[in-house]
Structure formats: structure tokens, C-alpha cells
Amino acid sequence: MELKPQPGMAETSVLERIEGRFGYATDQQHLPGLLHGAILRSRHAHARLLRVDTSRARLMSGVRAVVTAADVPGLNRLGIVVRDQPVLCEDRVRYEGDAIAAVAADTVEQARAALEVIDVDYAPLAVVDQAETAEQMSPLHGESNLLAREAFERGDTDAAFARCAVIVEHHYQTPRQMHAFMETEGGVAIPDNNGGVIFRVGCQSGHRDAEQLADILGLKPSQVTVEATPTGGAFGGKDELTIQPAAGILALQTGSPVLIHLDRFESCRTGIKRHPVSMIMTTGCDRQGRILAHRVDALLDTGAYASLGPAVLENFLDHATAPLYRIEAYSVSGRLVYTNNGVSGAFRGFGGNQATFAVESQLDALAEKLAMCPLALRRINLRTVDEPGSRGQVVRWSAPPTDVLAEAGASPLWAPAVSDARRRWLTGTGMAMGAQGNGLGDGLPDRGGGRVSLSAEGRIRLEFGFSDYGQNLAEAITCLVCETLGCVAGDIDVVLGNSRGPDSGPTSASRSSVLIHGVLADILPRWKDRVRDQAAVLTGLPCDQLYSGPGGLFAGGRQVLSYRELAEKGQPEQTRVDASQAFPVAPEGNQLVGRYLQLQIATVARVAVDRLTGRVRVTDLHHITAAGRVIYPPGYLGQIEGAAIMGLGMALSEDMPTRQGRYLADNLDQYIIPTLQDVPDQRVDVLDNTPTTDRFPVRGVGELGIEAVAPAICSAIEAATGIRVRHLPVDAGYLLAELCAQEETCS
Amino acid sequence: MTRQTQPEPCAPEHVTFELNGDVISQWVSPATTLLDILRGSGRITSARAGCRIGRCGACTVLLNGQAVPGCLVMAWQVSGCTVETAEGLAEASDFAQVRDALATESALQCGYCTPGVAVSLVSGLRQQQNGDVVDLEEAVAGNLCRCTGYGGLKRAIAVLTETSSET
Amino acid sequence: MSDPLSELNPVTERRAIRVLRPDSPSEAVSLARRFKVPYMAGGTWLQPTHERDQCWPEKLVALNAAWPAFRGLEDDSRGLTVGALTSLSEMARHPLVREYLPPLALFLNRVAGPGVRALGTVGGNLAVGGDLSALAMALDVRVDVLNRTGERTLPLSRWLRERASDDLLRGFTIPDCRGWRISLEKLGYRERFSPTRATLVCVHDGDRVRLAVCGEGGLLRLVAPETFVNDRADLASGDVGAVIDRELAAHGWQDAHLRMALRRMTTGLLSEVALGT
Structure with missing residues (x-):
């Protein structure tokens, strides 16, 4: 829809x-x-x-x-x-x-x-400015510049590769992106x-x-x-x-x-930046296109201090296992090294989108070798909702991945674009998928709380510890409260981000919406009961006839007491309800790896590549999301669109290169983020098959939109030109040189 | 090169200009940016130092009716000029039109860049009133927004363009 | 070559900058000469430059757009004269620009951003080798320059070779180019509000083709490619590419990929002016 x-x-x-x-x-x-x-x-x-x-x-x-x-x-x-x-x-x-x-x-x-x-x-x-050689240099901290090394394994990868009919191996590089809030x-x-x-x-x-x-x-x-x-x-920065x-x-x-x-x-x-990742990915499948084996060897430059680097590495590796796809055996490893290249840390996507860029590119590469439709290749490898996640953990999708793929396949963007009179612009359409889990994951302590009360002025006050940096949290909370209490936005005050208020945990990892929904489901009914009890005393009406509504308490379709009167005559301080809950994890509780609540996105991109200069214009983006219920539609749309354009910037223009440990861009004239004229029209379709009885119908979508944009753009560039770009941001000069080489071969 | 590390401030100058209908008159070093005057003694919060080199649009104000980055205008240049910021424009009907379009179309998230965007749009609408052909999407090409991806802004501009072509 | 600022006493703060406001252009020239300090027109290039290194000239000589002939557009038998202190947005809006340089108004959308164009001047843009310099070079504009010896009018190309730091640009005159076919194109880092990587201009004056480029490799009239094209009947010939590449490489355009883009952009623009579209 x-x-x-x-x-x-x-x-x-x-x-x-x-x-x-x-x-x-x-x-x-x-x-x-x-x-x-x-x-x-x-x-x-x-x-x-x-x-x-x-x-x-x-x-x-x-x-x-x-x-x-x-x-x-x-x-x-x-x-x-x-x-x-x-x-x-x-x-x-x-x-x-x-x-x-x-x-x-x-x-x-x-x-x-x-x-x-x-x-x-x-x-x-001596300046340690190359991640590749950092471990041979004298350490910035402790004994070694290797801050962390982690590997996820499943099955016998070597044996699985031996059975592959087709194997593709490529090097990928992603940029040191800046948040540029x-x-x-x-x-x-x-x-x-x-x-x-x-x-x-x-x-x-x-x-x-x-x-x-x-x-x-x-x-x-x-x-x-x-x-x-x-x-x-903020975006993590x-x-x-x-x-x-x-x-x-x-x-x-x-x-x-x-x-x-x-x-x-x-x-x-x-300021902190996104981790640049250099990785070699090897992926193999049988003649029918079933992926059998997958190997990843990655190097992440974390800069001078750890910050959230180890957690980024974990999430990168999680996404590098190709969570959407059923793969018999994988061996995924990464090293996180200290250098003097600034500091890298949290950034929307949190390592995941870097991995997804490479994984999705690999799938396209396999499809090409097999002369198979890339969508068909994905279809036979996508997991069903009943299967465990890529790390063996129990997962919860809000729609079958194949449904998301089918919607992407039906996108109007696959229709050939009208070409310009001079055939200067080469157009093409491509797609990529991405999965993203909510929450801190991997068994890290992850709790969040909230509070509802009736203020002395008779307002329904909702307090959460989350920070507001533009995610429409207040609007989402207001929507949920109105729905549950039958009240109107004007009855509600939302207070966010005070360390003296309830602790909701960090505003990150797309966790806010999930916890807000969960906590409200707990505290609002209890608040309603307390308010009704007080109203019953004040009005003399039986409790079970009273219900909350716009502006106050109602009985038999008529307001009998306003919230203000209740606050003045009752005991508003007695209405306060606090609750805190753990972030939803797999019910068995014994597989504390990865993330339980999973979201998906498919992004279809259409691009035009300038034959004369190699520059790329993204003309359309179409996203299909399966991320649970939409609480506040403008907020949902804005999160997907905004994250996608951040992904577009990462794909086409954004990077913070260093020389001798110094960043080579220092302001917004040199660090190039998209303007309005650089962005395409976007369409977002929501797939939501979450049953009404689902305990976790709401997911956080703050990071989902960035997940699949870069690989979708590169897939579209390949469709337009036959050239696959694996190093981001896309270098127009490289693309042009390849185009020229192609023309020479053809002529 | 030798840098004078403790510069003597040069003689301040008396600068008088109109800010949102009030007369501002003060002594200030001539190379001070209009942005700093606005945020300092002007008590303006809508114009913001996003880059200080005129490349983000967050400090956009109207200078004699033209949308300009306040960080690229020096104090000596504003004497005798009229300066309008989002605060001062809030009562104007065209600003209200812009504000309603931005709010209804959810053209903002964090909102930090939004007053600058609104001022650029008002300037564009006023140029249209004067008979100039102005594409409102071009009018905000210098206003960077990092949250929204410009989707809501494009929709707000579509609404504004539709309204202005009707009138 | 020594840094022109090295003889001066640069300051680290804006509040220490003295802004000199001469009453006349000749006073401006003598102040700039006496103190060896730069002129300030729109300030949209000067301020980012110094804000970046936090090192300012201790004095600036402010130019005044109200000085006679410094601002506005006028045409006469010599062609179209543009005052140096005309802002980029004034120029974009001006009816004479639509008459003389039809593609320019739309092209200016790609030069800086709207707010910067309202402040930035065409003279400033020319002086720093901005987007307009390639157009001016291709059109063989003549600049009107004041300095201590008086005023003179000379071709832009010569002025750029010879100019002294106290030269004050009053304006420039574009020959009567109505009816000429003009094509121009910019390659930046993004679609709008980008420094130019390469701005290319191709002009057909009814007789000959002129080509000029500015950007990362500097301002350049593409003389050899012009000769090559003009001496052949077939304007859209692909062979011109190699000539362009040699010319660019010989004049400081180091980036081979950018030269490749320019070759192809040139071929594209040549076919536009040849076809008259």
C-alpha cells in the first residue's frame, strides 16, 4: 500500500x-x-x-x-x-x-x-593513517592497534565452496561519511x-x-x-x-x-564519522542459484578511540552474514583497527548498510554469472518467516521477505525511462534489499521506561528519556495515546529527554518506537483505571460506566468531568504510572545473538548516467518496507525518505578522506551533501501483515531507509551502463573511463 | 607568515538598520557578520550559524527584501538597510502561507534549517509577485536540510506553486 | 612567488579588520596600493577563504556599487556593458541578458546558491576565475580597468596575464553577440551549489567557433581545438578530442578523467552550436 x-x-x-x-x-x-x-x-x-x-x-x-x-x-x-x-x-x-x-x-x-x-x-x-598497515605500526593504545576482531561462522565454508558452480569475489570500499547535522x-x-x-x-x-x-x-x-x-x-553523531x-x-x-x-x-x-570499511566478499552458489557459501574479510578503520566501534563491527558482521538469505555455510570476519584518522562511531545504519552494500552487490554478480534475473536469484534464497535468522536466532519478521521482493518486482520503475533526444543520458533501473534489526542486540542490556501522569493543570503528561532531534517522537506518542485513551492531541503533553525523568535508554538502534509502544501498552490501561477510580468518587457514577475521551471522562456519551476538574478536585499525583521493560528479544531467551525484531526494505532505483561526464543522477527511488504498523504516517515517510537521501549522498558524493591523519574537507563547501536539486521523487509502499494480536506490532524505522539505497543505485548504474561500481562514493571519472573503454571495444 | 596573535580591535562603527520593524543602532566592528549581530544584540534565534561561509542557508534572512546568508554580510554593509528574519515575517500573509504548507506537508524534522528555508520561499513568492519567473525549487537550492531528504519540502513547494498559480 | 599577504600584518579576528570606504574609484585604487590590501565587492569568495584559515588582511577596501558605471547592464554600439558590481542574480534577471546571452539566466542557477548570487558580483566571479570567466573568455570581452595610471580598456585575457593587485575592475563589455550561438555547461560535485570542476563554453559567432574552459585546471581559451575545428567543415568531428586533451594537459589540467569529460562535453556543445539548437 x-x-x-x-x-x-x-x-x-x-x-x-x-x-x-x-x-x-x-x-x-x-x-x-x-x-x-x-x-x-x-x-x-x-x-x-x-x-x-x-x-x-x-x-x-x-x-x-x-x-x-x-x-x-x-x-x-x-x-x-x-x-x-x-x-x-x-x-x-x-x-x-x-x-x-x-x-x-x-x-x-x-x-x-x-x-x-x-x-x-x-x-x-609516526602517523598511523592506513588501516591496512595499522597493526604493524606502533600502537595508539595498549599492545596493538587491533582493537577488536570478531568472526561469525556457520557450517563448513570450505566444503561448501567446493560444491559451488559459480563463485564471485570482489573488493568493496565504503566512505567515511559525516553526519552533517x-x-x-x-x-x-x-x-x-x-x-x-x-x-x-x-x-x-x-x-x-x-x-x-x-x-x-x-x-x-x-x-x-x-x-x-x-x-x-544527530543521526548517531x-x-x-x-x-x-x-x-x-x-x-x-x-x-x-x-x-x-x-x-x-x-x-x-x-566529530565522529561513519566507519570506512574495506572488505573482500566471496560468495558461491550452485547452478540453480542457491547460495551455498559466503566468506567476508573486512577491515574497519575506527580512528583514534574506540567509541562504539566494537558494536559497529558486530552489527556490520551481522549484516555481512546476509540475514535475508538462507546460506548453508559462511565465514564472516572483521578487524577493527586504531588509526590517527579521526574517530569513527555511531551513524544511522551502524555498520549494517556498509555490509548490505556489498552483500547485495554480490547477489547481482552471481545472477549475472548465471545469466539469471537478480530478482529470481533472490527469490529462491530468501528466508521464510518460519526460519531462524542467519545466526540461528529466533527472529520475527512483519511480512514474508518474498512478499517484499514481489512488490519490488512490480514497481513501475522497471518500465524503461523515456530517453533524451540526444541519447546523452543512459538510464537503468536496479534494486536491492536490506534487513535491519531493532534494539541494541547481542544480549546487551537493553531496557527502557516511561511514565504517564495527570499534571496539576489537568494535562495527560507522557514522559520518556528519549532525545528529540527531529524524529517526530512526540507526534508518535500523541497518536498512540489518543488511540488508546480516546482523547485528543490538545489533552496531551509530551516531555522528552530529561535525565531526572524515566530512563528510556539511548535514542539509537531504532529502539524508541518499539519501547514507546510497549511501555504505553503497559502504563495507559493502568492510568485509565486510576483515573476512573478517582472520577467515580468525584462524580458518584459507577466505575464501569466511565471512560476517557476528548477533554475528560465520559459516561453514556456525555462528558461528566474534565481532566482539569479531575486534576483540581482529585489527586493527580496518585495517577502517576511508571513502567520499564526489556527490549523484545527472542522468547526462548537462550540465543542472545543478533536481533529478534527484524525489518525489511527493498529499494528500487532508477538512474540516469551522463555518457559525456560519467555523473549520475538518481531520478526515482521506490521503497517497499515491511516494518510493522505505521503510527504517525508523516513521521514514517519522513524517516524513510530522509535516511534514503543520506544513503544517496553516501553513494554519490560524500566522503571524508584523510591525508597524514588529517581530514581533507572541513566545511560544507568541500563536504558535499545533496541539495533539493540532487534528490529524486520518492515513493514508499508499506507492507504490513502484522496480526492485530501481535505483541510487537510497532518497529523503529529510523535507520531502515538507508539500508538498501547504495546497492540499488549501483545496480541501476550497472543496468544503465554495464559497469558495476564497488567503491563508494561512485567516482564519475572512473565510470566515464569505463564507458569510454567500452565504446572503444564496441567500435 | 607572521600572525598577529592579539589583534587590536579596530574602531567600532555606528551601524543603524531596521530589523523586523525596529530600529537597531549600535557600535560594532565593521567586519562583524550580520549573523552575529542578529544572534547577539538582535536576540534573533531563527538565523543560525550552520557553516559561517554562506554554504548551508541556515542563516538566510531578507536584506532589503532579498534572501541572503547573514554570515556573508558585514556590519558596514547593513547601515540603512532593512533586515527581516523569520521572527519578523511571522505575521506576514505570505509567510503564513509558507508556514502552513511546510507544517501540513511535514517538510521538517529537526527544524533547525527550516526558518532559512521559509525565508527563501517567501523571497521566491515575493519575486513572483513582482512578475519574475521564479522556480521555488531553485529558490531553496541553497538551503541544506539533512533530516528530511527534501520530500516534504518538495510537496510543500508543489502546494505553494499550485496556490500561487491559482491567484 | 611570495605570498602577497606575507608583507602584510594579517589578523586573526574579524573585529580587527578595518574596512576602508573610499569615496571614489580612484581613492579606492590609491588605498589598495598604499596598504597593499584587497578590494571587497560582494565578499562571497573573500569571506569563506579567510574564515577557513582564520587569517584576514588587516584592511579591506570596500567597493561601492553606486559609483558611476560600476553596476547595471547597458547596451550600445560596442555591445553589452556589464558593471563589475552587478550581482549575479541581477544579471540573471536582466532583460538584456535574455537578448544577448539567452542560455545564461538558466545557467546561473548552477552558479553558487540563490543567497550567494544575491550578494556575489559578476566582477568578483570573473576576478577569481569563477563560472563566468570561461564565458567571458570565449566571448572575447574587454574589461574596463582602473589603476594608478588611469583607466584603460583591454581584452580580458591580457588583463588576466598582466593584472596588478591594485587593478580595479569597473566592468566589461561583451561584443554584440545577438544571433551568436552560445552553449555552456558546468560539471560540479552535485547538481546545484557546487564549486566548478569544469565549466565549458562554446560559442559560434556565425563565422568561427570559440571554446573556453575554467575550473580545477584554471581558465583557458582552447586555442588549438578552435583552430582545428574552424579549419574543418565538420564541426562534430570526434578527432577534436585528442587536440583538446593535449591542450588541457599542457595547461595544468592534471586529472585525466576530467579531461576525458571535457573532451566529450566539448563534442556535445560543438554539435549543439553547429546544429543551432
């Missing part, structure tokens, strides 16, 4: 966003007594720090504090998985974004001027006059950040608060702490609120 655009909720917050009054983290420029912070970054990608002399900086006008490693009150380390990154470097810098010192001053200009006179002596070290990292740290600090910073996990910050600042957990603050985009530690230390030192807002240059230089 095509997901037609539907009018969005005209929430006040939407209008405020449009008028620029929404109050983002970095809009807090006029707090009383506000100081501005700035951070000194390393001049070298790899060096020993011999001396950091801040004496001149302290004398600069307007400067209120200058801090270095010695001033970090608690643990001078940060990191979600491994705390290995110094807040302020002590004796060594490992990438050119490493922080060495921080300044708070009356104005930004004064703070930056003070950075200029901090004297730092470096002794440069429009609001660069920033926000304020405010001393609470009680020794603690309140943070209003763009982030993805208030509770987890508060824990880390308490350790860094040497405070008790109760002394650190992270308040919900609208964030101008604000999952780790960014400016919070420096702002917090400066706020404690000065007793004043401190704002730090990185400019785009600094954001590009310091």
Missing part, C-alpha cells in the same frame, strides 16, 4: 520550529552571566604533548578560566563502551580533533583569542548553586551522559542533570559526549553557565 503523504499534526512545536523560536541547545545565548567556552584542538594527528602553557591565556582580557588535563576533577576519560578518550589530553594526542585545553571568557572572540596564546610543545609521532555540537552547562551541574546540550541519551559526566566531574550522579533540549539533528565535559568543567571552575558551540570547521575536524 503506497504511503501517501498525509497532513502533519500542526503541533505548536512545529510552528515554533518554522519561526525559529523553538529554542535549540545552541540558541541559549542570553542566559544571565553566560560565559562562552572554546576548546583547543591538537595541531597534530599524532604527537607527544611535551608542554601545555596556559599562563599567557589566563592574562587575556575577558578570560575567566583556562583548564587543562590537570583540572579535570574526576575521570579524564569518556566513551560509551570503552572509556579511552581523554576529555583533555595529558601527554599524547591521537587525532587532530583531540582536546588539549578549554577556555571560558566573556565573549566567543575572547575565548578564541585566548586559545591562540596557549603554548603547546609537541613531539610528532545542521546544528553543530553545542549547548550549555549551568552550575546549580549546589555543587552540581545542569546540562542543556544536543545529545542522544540524557541518562547515560549524566552518568559519564558525573564520573568526569567528580560529582555524585544526583548532582548532574541533563535536561531535554531540542537538537538540530551526538551519541558520544561532545562538548559537555569541557563545558561542565568550565562551569564548575567559574560558577557561571558556559556555552560552547563548535563551528562547522571544528565540528568536521573533531
Whole structure:
């Protein structure tokens, strides 16, 4: 069913966003007594720090504090998985974004001027800038630059290859993509006059950040608060702490609120990126096209610190096993290495889409060798809903994969495009599929909670710990609450992302929608009962005749008590219901690998390739999703479309190459993301066969849209030109050279 | 090259311009960006420093009626000019038309780039009113959005184009 | 060659920049000469450059679009004269552009973004070898330049070879090109708002074909390919490609793939002007 655009909720917050009054983290420029912070970054990608002399900086006008490693009150380390990154470097810098010192001053200009006179002596070290040779270089941490090595095996891969009629082996490379959220990292740290600090910073996990910050600042957990603050985009790039530690230390030192807002240059230089992956994939099948064997050898450049690298490696490998397809034997392994090439970490897709790019390309390669339709090859290898997942775990699809494929096969985009008069543009259509699991997976602790209450003003208040960076979470919550309680949007307040509120876990891994749905299913009926009990006392009506509706409680089709009256006359504090639940995992509970809730997408792309220049235009994208129920249609559509265009950027223009450990692009004139004129019209069809009785009818779709775009585009390019591109982003020059070579052969 | 690391600020200048109907008059260094003035003493939040080099559109404002990136305009250039931001345009009927189209078509997610997009669209609509042929999709080609993939924005522009061709 | 800024005393902050505002073009020239500082027109190229390295000239000489002949378009017997401080968007909208350079208005959509075009000037674009420079080169425009010795009019190509840092561009004159066939094309990193990788212009003046290119390898009039094409009857001949490739390679266009694209773009544009479409 095509997901037609539907009018969005005209929430006040939407209008405020449009008028620029929404109050983002970095809009807090006029707090009383506000100081501005700035951070000194390393001049070298790899060096020993011999001396950091801040004496001149302290004398600069307007400067209120200058801090270095010695001033970090608690643990001078940060990191979600491994705390290995110094807040302020002590004796060594490992990438050119490493922080060495921080300044708070009356104005930004004064703070930056003070950075200029901090004297730092470096002794440069050999730069580890090639992932391929990193393990032979002297280690950035510990004993070796090999941070992690992981392998998933199933069956006897060598024996299975021996039985293959056709084997394809190719090298694939994916780019170091940048999140390029429009609001660069920033926000304020405010001393609470009680020794603690309140943070209003763009982030993805208030509770987890508060824990880390308490350790860094040497405070008790109760002394650190992270308040919900609208964030101008994140996509994984604000999952780790960014400016919070420096702002917090400066706020404690000065007793004043401190704002730090990185400019785009600094954001590009310091911010986390997507892991570039270099991989060799070998895949074999029998003469009928049944895939028998699959081998992957991958190398991921994680940069100077671990960040979420090990988790990205796991998800990459999970996707490298080709979760949609039944493969008798596989051997999938990857190495994650430290280099001085910035830091890589969480990014929408989380390693999965890098693997899917290669897996889907391999399937096309097999089909070509067998002279078989690529869709037919997929059809005979796709799993059924009753089969376990690729790692033997129990999985739950919301539609049979073959149904998704059939819809893709029926896409109108397969009809040949009308070619231009001069036949300058070569057109072609291609497709790819992708699977994606929800949740942190692999048995990691994964819980989330929420709360409902009646506020003193008589509003139904829903609280979750998730951060709002534009995913329409409030709208989705409002839709679900209205549906369950029969109330209207105007009755509801949604409060997100406060570390003092319920802990929902991180806003990542497409987990929010699932937990929101699950928690609401738990707390709303209980809230309804409590409200009804109170209303029964107040109205004298029997409980079972009362029900909630728009504006208040009803009996026999007529409102008998407004929520406001209930709050005024009843005991609203008694209505509060909290709940927390584990993220859904396989019911048997003994196979803690991979992910239980699985989503699928098929993306059909039509492209036009310029015969004269090799440049590629994507003219159409059609997605078929099987990802459970749609709660808020405009939000669902927006997530798929937005993620897909991020995938388009990764396929065609986005990369952050390095030389000697330095990024070669430092702003949005050099790092090229799509403009409106670069994007095609998109269509999204939703397949939802989830039974009404399903306990988990809702899935998170924040990452699904990026999964299959790049391979679909490359498949379409091949259909148009006969040339398969396996290194992203697509190099127009390479494509052109291949086109020219082809023409020469033909003529 | 030797860099003067502690520059002396040059003499500030008196700059007077109209901001959203109010007169702003202040002493400021002449090379200060309009964006910094707006976000500083102007107390404007809708114009945002997304890149500071005029390449993202998040600081788009109307300068004498033309949509420009506020980060590429220097203080000395705005004396005597009229500057309008999303805050000031909020009451205008064409802005309301743009706002309704953006909201109804869900043309935004995080919303950080959206005021700049709205200002560019208002500028495009006003040029159309003056009889110029303006493609609204071209009018926002300089406004980068990272969340939406521009799907909702394309739909909002289709609505605006339909409405404006009817009138 | 030494860095022109090395003799100066660059500053690290905007607030330290002095903006000199001369009353007249001649005063502007003498200030630029005296302090060895650059002119500022729209500032859309200058500001990103210095914002990036956080190193600014301590003074800027501001140009004033109200100075006579510095802004606007006018035509007379010599052709179409364009003031250097005319903004790119003014130029795109101007009725005379539709008359003289029909494909330009649409092409300008691909030059910078709308907001930058409202500020950026055609003179600035020419001076930094932007998209318009290839067009100007192919059209043999004459530039109108002021400096300490007075004012002079000379071909753009000569000015670019000889220009001094205090040369002030007042405008340029395009010969009467009504009826000429003009084709131009840009290859960037994306469809809009991209620096140019290569901008190619092909002009048929009724008699001869002219070709010019600007972008990653620099501004270049493709003299040898022109001769090759003009001395043959068959404009769409594929053989011109090798000549183009040699010419580009000899003039600093290092990227072989980009040269390959330019060869093919040229063939495409040649067939357009030859066919009169």
C-alpha cells in the first residue's frame, strides 16, 4: 500500500520550529552571566604533548578560566563502551580533533583569542593513517592497534565452496561519511548553586551522559542533570559526549553557565564519522542459484578511540552474514583497527548498510554469472518467516521477505525511462534489499521506561528519556495515546529527554518506537483505571460506566468531568504510572545473538548516467518496507525518505578522506551533501501483515531507509551502463573511463 | 607568515538598520557578520550559524527584501538597510502561507534549517509577485536540510506553486 | 612567488579588520596600493577563504556599487556593458541578458546558491576565475580597468596575464553577440551549489567557433581545438578530442578523467552550436 503523504499534526512545536523560536541547545545565548567556552584542538594527528602553557591565556582580557588535563576533577576519560578518550589530553594526542585545553571568557572572540596564546610543545609521532598497515605500526593504545576482531561462522565454508558452480569475489570500499547535522555540537552547562551541574546540550541519551559526566566531574550522579533540549539533528553523531565535559568543567571552575558551540570547521575536524570499511566478499552458489557459501574479510578503520566501534563491527558482521538469505555455510570476519584518522562511531545504519552494500552487490554478480534475473536469484534464497535468522536466532519478521521482493518486482520503475533526444543520458533501473534489526542486540542490556501522569493543570503528561532531534517522537506518542485513551492531541503533553525523568535508554538502534509502544501498552490501561477510580468518587457514577475521551471522562456519551476538574478536585499525583521493560528479544531467551525484531526494505532505483561526464543522477527511488504498523504516517515517510537521501549522498558524493591523519574537507563547501536539486521523487509502499494480536506490532524505522539505497543505485548504474561500481562514493571519472573503454571495444 | 596573535580591535562603527520593524543602532566592528549581530544584540534565534561561509542557508534572512546568508554580510554593509528574519515575517500573509504548507506537508524534522528555508520561499513568492519567473525549487537550492531528504519540502513547494498559480 | 599577504600584518579576528570606504574609484585604487590590501565587492569568495584559515588582511577596501558605471547592464554600439558590481542574480534577471546571452539566466542557477548570487558580483566571479570567466573568455570581452595610471580598456585575457593587485575592475563589455550561438555547461560535485570542476563554453559567432574552459585546471581559451575545428567543415568531428586533451594537459589540467569529460562535453556543445539548437 503506497504511503501517501498525509497532513502533519500542526503541533505548536512545529510552528515554533518554522519561526525559529523553538529554542535549540545552541540558541541559549542570553542566559544571565553566560560565559562562552572554546576548546583547543591538537595541531597534530599524532604527537607527544611535551608542554601545555596556559599562563599567557589566563592574562587575556575577558578570560575567566583556562583548564587543562590537570583540572579535570574526576575521570579524564569518556566513551560509551570503552572509556579511552581523554576529555583533555595529558601527554599524547591521537587525532587532530583531540582536546588539549578549554577556555571560558566573556565573549566567543575572547575565548578564541585566548586559545591562540596557549603554548603547546609537541613531539610528532609516526602517523598511523592506513588501516591496512595499522597493526604493524606502533600502537595508539595498549599492545596493538587491533582493537577488536570478531568472526561469525556457520557450517563448513570450505566444503561448501567446493560444491559451488559459480563463485564471485570482489573488493568493496565504503566512505567515511559525516553526519552533517545542521546544528553543530553545542549547548550549555549551568552550575546549580549546589555543587552540581545542569546540562542543556544536543545529545542522544540524557541518562547515560549524566552518568559519564558525573564520573568526569567528580560529582555524585544526583548532582548532574541533563535536561531535554531540542537538537538540530544527530543521526548517531551526538551519541558520544561532545562538548559537555569541557563545558561542565568550565562551569564548575567559574560558577557561571558556559556555552560552547563548535563551528562547522571544528565540528568536521573533531566529530565522529561513519566507519570506512574495506572488505573482500566471496560468495558461491550452485547452478540453480542457491547460495551455498559466503566468506567476508573486512577491515574497519575506527580512528583514534574506540567509541562504539566494537558494536559497529558486530552489527556490520551481522549484516555481512546476509540475514535475508538462507546460506548453508559462511565465514564472516572483521578487524577493527586504531588509526590517527579521526574517530569513527555511531551513524544511522551502524555498520549494517556498509555490509548490505556489498552483500547485495554480490547477489547481482552471481545472477549475472548465471545469466539469471537478480530478482529470481533472490527469490529462491530468501528466508521464510518460519526460519531462524542467519545466526540461528529466533527472529520475527512483519511480512514474508518474498512478499517484499514481489512488490519490488512490480514497481513501475522497471518500465524503461523515456530517453533524451540526444541519447546523452543512459538510464537503468536496479534494486536491492536490506534487513535491519531493532534494539541494541547481542544480549546487551537493553531496557527502557516511561511514565504517564495527570499534571496539576489537568494535562495527560507522557514522559520518556528519549532525545528529540527531529524524529517526530512526540507526534508518535500523541497518536498512540489518543488511540488508546480516546482523547485528543490538545489533552496531551509530551516531555522528552530529561535525565531526572524515566530512563528510556539511548535514542539509537531504532529502539524508541518499539519501547514507546510497549511501555504505553503497559502504563495507559493502568492510568485509565486510576483515573476512573478517582472520577467515580468525584462524580458518584459507577466505575464501569466511565471512560476517557476528548477533554475528560465520559459516561453514556456525555462528558461528566474534565481532566482539569479531575486534576483540581482529585489527586493527580496518585495517577502517576511508571513502567520499564526489556527490549523484545527472542522468547526462548537462550540465543542472545543478533536481533529478534527484524525489518525489511527493498529499494528500487532508477538512474540516469551522463555518457559525456560519467555523473549520475538518481531520478526515482521506490521503497517497499515491511516494518510493522505505521503510527504517525508523516513521521514514517519522513524517516524513510530522509535516511534514503543520506544513503544517496553516501553513494554519490560524500566522503571524508584523510591525508597524514588529517581530514581533507572541513566545511560544507568541500563536504558535499545533496541539495533539493540532487534528490529524486520518492515513493514508499508499506507492507504490513502484522496480526492485530501481535505483541510487537510497532518497529523503529529510523535507520531502515538507508539500508538498501547504495546497492540499488549501483545496480541501476550497472543496468544503465554495464559497469558495476564497488567503491563508494561512485567516482564519475572512473565510470566515464569505463564507458569510454567500452565504446572503444564496441567500435 | 607572521600572525598577529592579539589583534587590536579596530574602531567600532555606528551601524543603524531596521530589523523586523525596529530600529537597531549600535557600535560594532565593521567586519562583524550580520549573523552575529542578529544572534547577539538582535536576540534573533531563527538565523543560525550552520557553516559561517554562506554554504548551508541556515542563516538566510531578507536584506532589503532579498534572501541572503547573514554570515556573508558585514556590519558596514547593513547601515540603512532593512533586515527581516523569520521572527519578523511571522505575521506576514505570505509567510503564513509558507508556514502552513511546510507544517501540513511535514517538510521538517529537526527544524533547525527550516526558518532559512521559509525565508527563501517567501523571497521566491515575493519575486513572483513582482512578475519574475521564479522556480521555488531553485529558490531553496541553497538551503541544506539533512533530516528530511527534501520530500516534504518538495510537496510543500508543489502546494505553494499550485496556490500561487491559482491567484 | 611570495605570498602577497606575507608583507602584510594579517589578523586573526574579524573585529580587527578595518574596512576602508573610499569615496571614489580612484581613492579606492590609491588605498589598495598604499596598504597593499584587497578590494571587497560582494565578499562571497573573500569571506569563506579567510574564515577557513582564520587569517584576514588587516584592511579591506570596500567597493561601492553606486559609483558611476560600476553596476547595471547597458547596451550600445560596442555591445553589452556589464558593471563589475552587478550581482549575479541581477544579471540573471536582466532583460538584456535574455537578448544577448539567452542560455545564461538558466545557467546561473548552477552558479553558487540563490543567497550567494544575491550578494556575489559578476566582477568578483570573473576576478577569481569563477563560472563566468570561461564565458567571458570565449566571448572575447574587454574589461574596463582602473589603476594608478588611469583607466584603460583591454581584452580580458591580457588583463588576466598582466593584472596588478591594485587593478580595479569597473566592468566589461561583451561584443554584440545577438544571433551568436552560445552553449555552456558546468560539471560540479552535485547538481546545484557546487564549486566548478569544469565549466565549458562554446560559442559560434556565425563565422568561427570559440571554446573556453575554467575550473580545477584554471581558465583557458582552447586555442588549438578552435583552430582545428574552424579549419574543418565538420564541426562534430570526434578527432577534436585528442587536440583538446593535449591542450588541457599542457595547461595544468592534471586529472585525466576530467579531461576525458571535457573532451566529450566539448563534442556535445560543438554539435549543439553547429546544429543551432
